[in-house]
Amino acid sequence: xxxxxxxxxxxxxxxxxxxxxxxxxxxxxxxxxxxxxxxxxxxxxxxxxxxxxxxxxxxxxxxxxxxxxxxxxxxxxxxxxxxxxxxxxxxxxxxxxxxxxxxxxxxxxxxxxxxxxxxxxxxxxxxxxxxxxxxxxxxxxxxxxxxxxxxxxxxxxxxxxxxxxxxxxxxxxxxxxxxxxxxxxxxxxxxxxxxxxxxxxxxxxxxxxxxxxxxxxxxxxxxxxxxxxxxxxxxxxxxxxxxxxxxxxxxxxxxxxxxxxxxxxxxxxxxxxxxxxxxxxxxxxxxxxxxxxxxxxxxxxxxxxxxxxxxxxxxxxxxxxxxxxxxxxxxxxxxxxxxxxxxxxxxxxxxxxxxxxxxxxxxxxxxxxxxxxxxxxxxxxxxxxxxxxxxxxxxxxxxxxxxxxxxxxxxxxxxxxxxxxxxxxxxxxxxxxxxxxxxxxxxxxxxxxxxxxxxxxxxxxxxxxxxxxxxxxxxxxxxxxxxxxxxxxxxxxxxxxxxxxxxxxxxxxxxx
Numbered sequence: 001x002x003x004x005x006x007x008x009x010x011x012x013x014x015x016x017x018x019x020x021x022x023x024x025x026x027x028x029x030x031x032x033x034x035x036x037x038x039x040x041x042x043x044x045x046x047x048x049x050x051x052x053x054x055x056x057x058x059x060x061x062x063x064x065x066x067x068x069x070x071x072x073x074x075x076x077x078x079x080x081x082x083x084x085x086x087x088x089x090x091x092x093x094x095x096x097x098x099x100x101x102x103x104x105x106x107x108x109x110x111x112x113x114x115x116x117x118x119x120x121x122x123x124x125x126x127x128x129x130x131x132x133x134x135x136x137x138x139x140x141x142x143x144x145x146x147x148x149x150x151x152x153x154x155x156x157x158x159x160x161x162x163x164x165x166x167x168x169x170x171x172x173x174x175x176x177x178x179x180x181x182x183x184x185x186x187x188x189x190x191x192x193x194x195x196x197x198x199x200x201x202x203x204x205x206x207x208x209x210x211x212x213x214x215x216x217x218x219x220x221x222x223x224x225x226x227x228x229x230x231x232x233x234x235x236x237x238x239x240x241x242x243x244x245x246x247x248x249x250x251x252x253x254x255x256x257x258x259x260x261x262x263x264x265x266x267x268x269x270x271x272x273x274x275x276x277x278x279x280x281x282x283x284x285x286x287x288x289x290x291x292x293x294x295x296x297x298x299x300x301x302x303x304x305x306x307x308x309x310x311x312x313x314x315x316x317x318x319x320x321x322x323x324x325x326x327x328x329x330x331x332x333x334x335x336x337x338x339x340x341x342x343x344x345x346x347x348x349x350x351x352x353x354x355x356x357x358x359x360x361x362x363x364x365x366x367x368x369x370x371x372x373x374x375x376x377x378x379x380x381x382x383x384x385x386x387x388x389x390x391x392x393x394x395x396x397x398x399x400x401x402x403x404x405x406x407x408x409x410x411x412x413x414x415x416x417x418x419x420x421x422x423x424x425x426x427x428x429x430x431x432x433x434x435x436x437x438x439x440x441x442x443x444x445x446x447x448x449x450x451x452x453x454x455x456x457x458x459x460x461x462x463x464x465x466x467x468x469x470x471x472x473x474x475x476x477x478x479x480x481x482x483x484x485x486x487x488x489x490x491x492x493x494x495x496x497x498x499x500x501x502x503x504x505x506x507x508x509x510x511x512x
Contacts, residue, residue, distance in 0.1 A: 040433025073114030087311030097342030132214030158353020202244030469501030
């Protein structure tokens with residue numbers, strides 16, 4: 001008989017020694033847990049991805065009230081100053097977004113830095129990507145540029161995001177983070193090799209928040225007044241330079257101070273040593289680029305700077321600390337879907353999944369009216385027909401004279417009306433294809449990871465190998481062998497050094 005609520009099917013499978021089948025909470029078998037349904041192989045995702053929506057919605061609600069990811073963080077206020085150009089061209093050639101158009105134009109910003117996996121009081125010396133989220137309070141409303149310090153990511157389809165984070169989070173039974181779980185997932189996910197090569201190098205532990213790069217990670221679009229679009233990637237380059245910590249250096253700092261990065265940022269701003277980053281943008285025509293050996297919508301890849309130059313577009317300066325951390329930073333809510341006119345989405349599969357997840361998370365974590373909080377509210381007039389919900393304390397637009405009785409549109413009784421677009425054409429990309437579940441054709445999971453391994457300095461390479469060996473020594477042998485196989489595909493020396501470090505023979509390595 002089934003015990004503890006087990007189904008007869010599960011009991012039968014156990015008797016037959018068969019692996020249990022993955023289902024959703026409705027009991028439906030999951031036949032493809034790797035790829036969302038998209039229009040064509042690389043087109044936009046479709047809204048009827050029910051299993052993804054259920055999976056990510058549940059994931060967004062896994063912690064109360066702390067963020068599921070990026071719980072540990074700090075932040076500051078400042079401004080973005082546009083150059084009026086992107087590279088040597090007028091900004092208007094690429095985008096009609098107002099914040100870029102005039103040289104010297106300043107837009108207020110709020111920046112939140114964070115680590116990803118561990119809780120709100122975890123040490124800032126842990127090996128972890130660092131979130132780099134910027135909220136621009138523009139005259140056309142807010143723009144959120146939400147990314148990290150390592151420029152790429154572990155996976156290329158948002159369907160895998162809960163699995164990735166679960167693997168990196170502590171074991172649900174022991175509540176201890178376990179390298180065996182991490183590398184079990186990574187060993188079955190070759191696309192993660194590029195990110196792993198960054199993460200286990202000194203870049204995986206930034207010296208502080210000021211001396212780190214940032215990036216939007218995903219591929220976006222810029223749209224000009226004629227409705228013409230280009231693909232873009234955003235990069236923050238620190239004026240302070242880039243500096244990471246070896247594991248030994250991080251251990252020494254952690255023994256006396258687990259708030260070192262927060263303290264460094266706060267004290268630098270207090271003494272007037274304002275950190276500064278230059279925003280540089282890579283631009284690519286909006287097509288498939290068959291000449292590349294990877295897909296430009298793949299967020300596990302960097303665009304080669306020799307082919308797609310880094311074009312300066314402005315600078316960001318942080319010059320004011322928060323007066324109240326909780327009100328201004330902890331309650332700050334960011335979302336990849338928060339774009340202004342002249343900026344747009346690409347069909348990047350991770351971006352499309354993030355766009356639902358981020359705002360959904362904020363509604364759960366902070367509340368349905370999180371955008372009424374001062375730290376999140378645009379610095380311009382807001383007028384919506386949205387009403388009520390937990391912690392509603394203003395009626396959008398009524399203070400400016402709109403009719404409070406009318407919370408619908410259209411209306412003939414002085415209700416809100418649609419904005420009129422003048423002088424700008426809509427961006428209308430053409431999309432056609434079969435709705436399907438299929439990974440990108442040009443994955444090339446190993447090339448850029450190998451290039452990264454070869455281009456870093458000797459001491460960084462030594463630290464990378466040392467950190468990987470230390471983590472992998474605790475893993476099961478089959479996982480060790482699989483990881484050595486992947487490293488070898490990236491670069492033969494890379495694989496050999498890890499194999500030597502953990503004491504296995506290269507002949508034992510296996511392919512997924």
